[in-house]
Amino acid sequence: MKKQTQLQTRAVHAGDRKADPANPGGFVPVTTPIYAAASFLYESTAQLDRVLGREEPGYCYARYDNPTSTALEELMTELEGGAGSLACSSGMMAVHTALLAALVDRRKTVLAADALYGASVSMLTKIVEPFGVEVNFVDICDLEAVRDQIQKTKPGAVLMETISNPLLRVGQMDRIADLCKEADAALIVDNTFATPLLTRPLSLGANLVVHSVTKFLAGHGDVLGGTITSDARHVDVVRSIARTIGPGLGPFESYLAMRGIKTFPLRMERHCNNACRVAAWLATHPRVSKVHYLADPLHPDAAAIKRLLPEGLYGAIVTFDLKDAGKQEVFQFMDSLNVVVRATSLGDVHSTVLYPLIASHRDVAPKQRERMGIHDGTIRLCVGIEAVEDIIADLEQALQTAS
Numbered sequence: 001m002k003k004q005t006q007l008q009t010r011a012v013h014a015g016d017r018k019a020d021p022a023n024p025g026g027f028v029p030v031t032t033p034i035y036a037a038a039s040f041l042y043e044s045t046a047q048l049d050r051v052l053g054r055e056e057p058g059y060c061y062a063r064y065d066n067p068t069s070t071a072l073e074e075l076m077t078e079l080e081g082g083a084g085s086l087a088c089s090s091g092m093m094a095v096h097t098a099l100l101a102a103l104v105d106r107r108k109t110v111l112a113a114d115a116l117y118g119a120s121v122s123m124l125t126k127i128v129e130p131f132g133v134e135v136n137f138v139d140i141c142d143l144e145a146v147r148d149q150i151q152k153t154k155p156g157a158v159l160m161e162t163i164s165n166p167l168l169r170v171g172q173m174d175r176i177a178d179l180c181k182e183a184d185a186a187l188i189v190d191n192t193f194a195t196p197l198l199t200r201p202l203s204l205g206a207n208l209v210v211h212s213v214t215k216f217l218a219g220h221g222d223v224l225g226g227t228i229t230s231d232a233r234h235v236d237v238v239r240s241i242a243r244t245i246g247p248g249l250g251p252f253e254s255y256l257a258m259r260g261i262k263t264f265p266l267r268m269e270r271h272c273n274n275a276c277r278v279a280a281w282l283a284t285h286p287r288v289s290k291v292h293y294l295a296d297p298l299h300p301d302a303a304a305i306k307r308l309l310p311e312g313l314y315g316a317i318v319t320f321d322l323k324d325a326g327k328q329e330v331f332q333f334m335d336s337l338n339v340v341v342r343a344t345s346l347g348d349v350h351s352t353v354l355y356p357l358i359a360s361h362r363d364v365a366p367k368q369r370e371r372m373g374i375h376d377g378t379i380r381l382c383v384g385i386e387a388v389e390d391i392i393a394d395l396e397q398a399l400q401t402a403s
C-alpha cells in the first residue's frame with residue numbers, strides 16, 4: 001500500500017493479497033490464511049541456508065515469524081507509520097518486549113508515568129525492578145517535572161500512555177519526545193486508548209509504540225494480543241529479541257486480530273461519537289458529581305488535547321463519579337445495567353463498565369487512590385457502538401436505582 005492513502009483505506013488493504021513466493025503464478029487469496037505451520041520446507045538445502053542466514057526472505061521457524069503474523073505486522077506498520085512491527089501474545093508482552101528492546105544498549109533506568117495501566121505498574125515494580133533496573137515515576141502531564149526527572153535520573157527509557165486510565169490525562173508527547181531525544185532515552189508509548197485513528201506517536205517523536213490489540217483494534221472481545229511498532233533504530237533489536245525468546249502471537253490469533261482491525265476506524269469513530277453524547281448527558285445528571293472526558297473545555301490537559309488530538313475524536317472512555325456513593329451504591333448501579341456489560345475489559349463493540357476500586361486500582365492504598373482522584377464512587381465506562389439512545393436509557397434507569 002502507498003503511504004499517502006488514508007488510514008481507513010490502509011486498514012482494509014495493508015498486509016493482505018500478496019502472491020505466495022513458494023507458488024508464483026498461483027492463486028492469491030483475498031484474505032491472508034491461517035498458516036498453522038511450525039516450520040517450512042525448501043526446494044534445496046542451499047536455499048534454506050540462505051533463508052536461515054537472512055540473505056533471502058522466507059520463513060523457517062514459527063518462533064522467528066509466520067506468514068499470518070507477518071500480514072498483521074505489515075498492517076500495523078502501515079497504521080502507525082513505523083519501520084516495522086512485531087505481533088505479540090498480549091499487550092503486556094508488547095510493553096515488556098519494547099522495554100527490553102529499549103534498554104538493551106542503554107542505561108538500565110526507566111522513568112514511567114505515574115498513571116499507567118495496572119499490570120504495567122506491576123511489571124515495572126515486581127519484575128523489572130527486581131532485575132536491577134532502576135524505576136522512577138513522574139506526573140507525565142507536568143512537563144517541568146518530566147524535564148527534571150530526565151536530568152536527574154538519566155533514564156534509558158521513558159514509558160507513557162497517550163491517554164491515561166481511568167482519569168484520561170494527556171501528556172505533551174511531542175515535547176516529551178524532544179526531551180528523550182536530547183537525553184538518548186527511548187520513548188515508549190502505549191497507544192491502546194487512543195488507537196492510530198487519534199494519534200500516531202511515532203510521528204510525534206516516540207521510538208516504540210505498543211498496543212493491547214485485545215481492546216479497540218481487534219475490538220470483538222475474542223482475542224488476546226499486542227503489537228510493537230518501531231522506528232528504524234529499534235526494528236532489528238525487537239525482531240532479534242523475538243527470534244530468541246518467542247513473544248510472538250500465534251497464527252490463529254493474528255488472523256482474528258487482523259479481521260478485527262479492518263473495521264477499527266469505522267468502529268472507533270462511532271465509539272467516539274457515542275462517548276461524546278454519553279459524556280454530555282452524564283454531566284447534566286443530578287446523580288453524577290464529576291465527568292472526566294477529553295471533550296471537556298475545562299479538562300486539565302485541554303491545551304495538549306487541542307494540539308495533539310483531532311477535533312471531535314476524543315476516545316471511547318468516559319469516567320464519572322456517582323455523587324456521595326460508596327461500594328454499595330456503585331454495586332447497585334452496576335447490577336442494574338442491562339445493555340452495558342460488567343466486564344474487566346474495554347474496547348469491545350458492546351459498552352462495558354468497570355469499577356476501578358475493585359478492579360484496576362484494587363491494590364492501590366485508599367489514601368493514594370484519593371490523591372490520584374479515584375474515589376469510592378468513580379466508575380469507568382467504555383462506550384460501545386450500540387445505538388446511543390439505548391446506552392443512555394440503560395444508564396438512566398440504573399442511576400435511578402442507585403440513589
Ligand SMILES: *Cc1c(COP(=O)(O)O)cnc(C)c1O
Binds near residue numbers: 091093225
Ligand atoms: C489492556 C491494556 C494493556 C494490557 O493488554 P493485554 O492485552 O491485556 O495484555 C496494556 N495497556 C493498556 C492501556 C491496556 O488497556
